[in-house]
Amino acid sequence: MKTRIFVTLKNGVLDPQGKAIHHAIEGLGFSGVHDVRAGRLIEIEHEPGLSKADLESMCTKLLANMVIENFEIEQA
Amino acid sequence: MMRAAVIQFPGSNCDRDMAVAIRDITGADTSLVWHRESALPSGLDLIAIPGGFSYGDYLRSGAMAARSPVMQAVIAAAGRGVPVLGVCNGFQILTEAGLLPGALMRNAGIRFVCRTVGLTVENNQSMFTSGYSAGEKIHIPVAHHDGNFFADDATLDRLEGEGRVAFRYAEPVNGSARNIAGVLNDAGNVLGMMPHPERMIEAMQGGSDGRRLFEGLIREIA
Numbered sequence: 405m406k407t408r409i410f411v412t413l414k415n416g417v418l419d420p421q422g423k424a425i426h427h428a429i430e431g432l433g434f435s436g437v438h439d440v441r442a443g444r445l446i447e448i449e450h451e452p453g454l455s456k457a458d459l460e461s462m463c464t465k466l467l468a469n470m471v472i473e474n475f476e477i478e479q480a
Numbered sequence: 481m482m483r484a485a486v487i488q489f490p491g492s493n494c495d496r497d498m499a500v501a502i503r504d505i506t507g508a509d510t511s512l513v514w515h516r517e518s519a520l521p522s523g524l525d526l527i528a529i530p531g532g533f534s535y536g537d538y539l540r541s542g543a544m545a546a547r548s549p550v551m552q553a554v555i556a557a558a559g560r561g562v563p564v565l566g567v568c569n570g571f572q573i574l575t576e577a578g579l580l581p582g583a584l585m586r587n588a589g590i591r592f593v594c595r596t597v598g599l600t601v602e603n604n605q606s607m608f609t610s611g612y613s614a615g616e617k618i619h620i621p622v623a624h625h626d627g628n629f630f631a632d633d634a635t636l637d638r639l640e641g642e643g644r645v646a647f648r649y650a651e652p653v654n655g656s657a658r659n660i661a662g663v664l665n666d667a668g669n670v671l672g673m674m675p676h677p678e679r680m681i682e683a684m685q686g687g688s689d690g691r692r693l694f695e696g697l698i699r700e701i702a
Binding site for chain 2: 415417418420421424465467469471472
């Protein structure tokens with residue numbers, strides 16, 4: 405079984421990488437892009453019995469830094 | 481005799497400089513402790529978490545190292561009041577381990593910053609900063625990609641109000657909130673700072689402003 409975990413910066417936290425990507429997109433001639441925020445996708449292959457609570461615990465203990473990041477768990 | 485330990489992680493690269501600085505300035509019996517150890521040498525007077533790129537900065541700078549076996553022992557020692565100094569990657573590791581508030585994010589200007597910067601000593605009442613005068617301007621090098629200190633406004637207000645901002649950049653360096661370069665924990669025995677005092681301990685290195693951090697520390701511990 406596979407679960408995808410999306411880690412993103414909280415609203416209000418400056419994202420210099422997102423800003424740089426935004427500039428690069430504009431540099432390629434694309435217009436109409438208002439903002440870019442960069443995050444991280446973590447894919448976890450696991451036993452079907454792994455609980456949502458365990459996945460959340462992995463996120464809060466390691467995969468996301470709760471001072472600056474949020475996470476979303478997407479189970480296939 | 482004072483006893484100190486410098487923790488080594490895979491990817492640490494300021495561990496030897498830190499050990500030399502501690503040994504030369506304080507005379508401490510200084511051991512290097514590998515991150516897989518689950519216990520620290522007994523009777524430590526100082527623990528240093530050095531700079532570098534532990535675990536290649538995988539996931540987030542300091543994130544993997546903060547979960548190393550030795551860090552449980554460091555957290556326990558910090559709780560008992562043992563002084564813990566984290567420099568650069570060491571600062572990142574201490575925030576990731578929850579020993580210090582906030583987080584260190586990518587520099588606002590994206591670029592790695594490697595130069596000597598001016599710092600203001602904001603609080604000279606801590607065991608780490610007693611070698612300086614309050615408000616003194618000193619010069620210490622930084623070398624980091626993720627030194628942009630972030631915390632919410634309430635946390636920043638609390639840090640300032642409690643005198644826990646030890647050092648502030650004299651000018652913007654990396655986008656750090658309120659130009660914060662180093663912070664103390666609430667008990668005052670844990671200091672994290674991005675600048676490298678161990679790289680400024682004798683004139684040959686271009687200055688010795690870092691030396692007084694260790695000199696002050698030995699007087700406080702002795």
